Amino acid sequence: MSFEVTILGSGGALPTLNRNSSAQxxxxxxxxxxxxxxxxxxxxxxxxxxxxxxxxxxxxxxxHGDHFFGLVGLxxxxxxxxxxxxxxxxxxxxxxxxxxxxxxxGYGKLDFDIHYIELTGKEHQLVYEDKSIEILCFPLKHKIxxxxxxxxxxxxxxxMKKDLLDHxxxxxxxxxxxxxGEDVIAENGxxxxxxxxxxxxAQPLSYAYCSDTAYAEKIVDCIKNATVLxxxxxxxxxxxxxxxxxxxSTSKQAATIAKMAGVKTLYMGHLSARYDETTSFIxxxxxxxxxxxxxxxxxxxxxx
Amino acid sequence: MSFEVTILGSGGALPTLNRNSSAQxxxxxxxxxxxxxxxxxxxxxxxxxxxxxxxxxxxxxxxHGDHFFGLVGLxxxxxxxxxxxxxxxxxxxxxxxxxxxxxxxGYGKLDFDIHYIELTGKEHQLVYEDKSIEILCFPLKHKIxxxxxxxxxxxxxxxMKKDLLDHxxxxxxxxxxxxxGEDVIAENGxxxxxxxxxxxxAQPLSYAYCSDTAYAEKIVDCIKNATVLxxxxxxxxxxxxxxxxxxxSTSKQAATIAKMAGVKTLYMGHLSARYDETTSFIxxxxxxxxxxxxxxxxxxxxxx
Numbered sequence: 001m002s003f004e005v006t007i008l009g010s011g012g013a014l015p016t017l018n019r020n021s022s023a024q025x026x027x028x029x030x031x032x033x034x035x036x037x038x039x040x041x042x043x044x045x046x047x048x049x050x051x052x053x054x055x056x057x058x059x060x061x062x063x064h065g066d067h068f069f070g071l072v073g074l075x076x077x078x079x080x081x082x083x084x085x086x087x088x089x090x091x092x093x094x095x096x097x098x099x100x101x102x103x104x105x106g107y108g109k110l111d112f113d114i115h116y117i118e119l120t121g122k123e124h125q126l127v128y129e130d131k132s133i134e135i136l137c138f139p140l141k142h143k144i145x146x147x148x149x150x151x152x153x154x155x156x157x158x159x160m161k162k163d164l165l166d167h168x169x170x171x172x173x174x175x176x177x178x179x180x181g182e183d184v185i186a187e188n189g190x191x192x193x194x195x196x197x198x199x200x201x202a203q204p205l206s207y208a209y210c211s212d213t214a215y216a217e218k219i220v221d222c223i224k225n226a227t228v229l230x231x232x233x234x235x236x237x238x239x240x241x242x243x244x245x246x247x248x249s250t251s252k253q254a255a256t257i258a259k260m261a262g263v264k265t266l267y268m269g270h271l272s273a274r275y276d277e278t279t280s281f282i283x284x285x286x287x288x289x290x291x292x293x294x295x296x297x298x299x300x301x302x303x304x
Numbered sequence: 305m306s307f308e309v310t311i312l313g314s315g316g317a318l319p320t321l322n323r324n325s326s327a328q329x330x331x332x333x334x335x336x337x338x339x340x341x342x343x344x345x346x347x348x349x350x351x352x353x354x355x356x357x358x359x360x361x362x363x364x365x366x367x368h369g370d371h372f373f374g375l376v377g378l379x380x381x382x383x384x385x386x387x388x389x390x391x392x393x394x395x396x397x398x399x400x401x402x403x404x405x406x407x408x409x410g411y412g413k414l415d416f417d418i419h420y421i422e423l424t425g426k427e428h429q430l431v432y433e434d435k436s437i438e439i440l441c442f443p444l445k446h447k448i449x450x451x452x453x454x455x456x457x458x459x460x461x462x463x464m465k466k467d468l469l470d471h472x473x474x475x476x477x478x479x480x481x482x483x484x485g486e487d488v489i490a491e492n493g494x495x496x497x498x499x500x501x502x503x504x505x506a507q508p509l510s511y512a513y514c515s516d517t518a519y520a521e522k523i524v525d526c527i528k529n530a531t532v533l534x535x536x537x538x539x540x541x542x543x544x545x546x547x548x549x550x551x552x553s554t555s556k557q558a559a560t561i562a563k564m565a566g567v568k569t570l571y572m573g574h575l576s577a578r579y580d581e582t583t584s585f586i587x588x589x590x591x592x593x594x595x596x597x598x599x600x601x602x603x604x605x606x607x608x
Contacts, residue, residue, distance in 0.1 A: 072369060
């Protein structure tokens, strides 16, 4: 199953010609998610070949405009294109009313159902689960209530050892139970051990999204050992005072969180419009954490 | 004084990669106006070199999203860039509350004043006037209350005839009154006739904006003899039934209105996303009105 992230907007509060406001498309085990939806996200989806109507879940981190001003336009376009499938939106309290009001003045009610899950920005909890993925939210440290998200594959079944598939006592109907970890008694009374016939499944992959946030060690436990961490790095070290005042992070701070959490790879984003290159961000981060990149609009991240 | 329009968005309800949602920047006698503000307008302004902070007045025709979803993002960017000058927004009733609510959840109050003038969509009246321009609104025919706008230069003063500037009886202090049309009595008792010393000023130029609207002859009187008419032409003649149902116009209908109103030039826009070229729009319109163009994003129109 694929686990891919497409960066739709990598900029900070002020969108620029090269960096749109925050938005990311995530395909995890064929579940289609959008995280944040700054102004222009629907155009970015067109540009980078992401289909609107496939989206199952939209996650909104917080109510600063660069993270949600594109949502009502996207929903409106979904409506015009005839969507009828249900959509889940996991978002801060208050957003559903804002969306409802804007759509109603123009169009009346939507033709498709939205299931809203409203967050206070204080919880660390499971907010979505199905047979293949789970999504947790956790509080970030920002000027207004803000959620981080952790998207995880579920632990898969154990895998049958291929060289034992023609074992004389094995029957097709035993396989399902053995993969679940159960031992099975064969017709002649022999116990077929799950441990013997199967091997450990691949470790579940996970993607952690932390934007916007000041340096906050409290999030480390929430994203421990994530495969990929996206952490904002709005500023360079020379502007760390500004980072503190605006409750954003520097790239060194992002790298420190990545190291403490033991993640495999760090991607940084949410670049302040004052910078026009990201090499210095990478250089500063690499002093602390080596496997680090800065995202660009249109970049694809394979979570592996 | 210049009178120029920059097309920021020429598309219909669904923005595409080449055509953004509706927005136009108008510079009329150094007054800076924005008409409509679909999603992504602030990015289009950056792209086409229009300065956010210069804007004096924003006009919103109606509350379908493709005409106003970009407004809150633009205001938010103005705030982040430190605007302190007052802004006038002329818009349908209900919009101020939508804007206020969205900004307040993220940022608290704006740091600059907005003077809202709210319209019902039923008036034909003067909505703005200063020493050099005036703006009228008038009702269009659409699914929800929708305003057309007419932006007009004011009639300028009469112009002094250059070859009479060295007339022996003329003094500098008479010129102002002669240009205003007053006759002046010279020191020796001679009456200096305004009509003799001055000539007619240039006829005031005007720009009429009609989007979105079904074919509506009632607007002809409101835009009579406009220099330039922008009239939506969402559909071709083959889709005229669709135009009727959705309360939009075909290019033939736009051309008919232009002809009846006796305008000098017609620009058509608000192209439905189903079409990928506009030659057929021009061909159909030219059967009725010859001086006609279809707008593109980034196009500049000189009103002359």
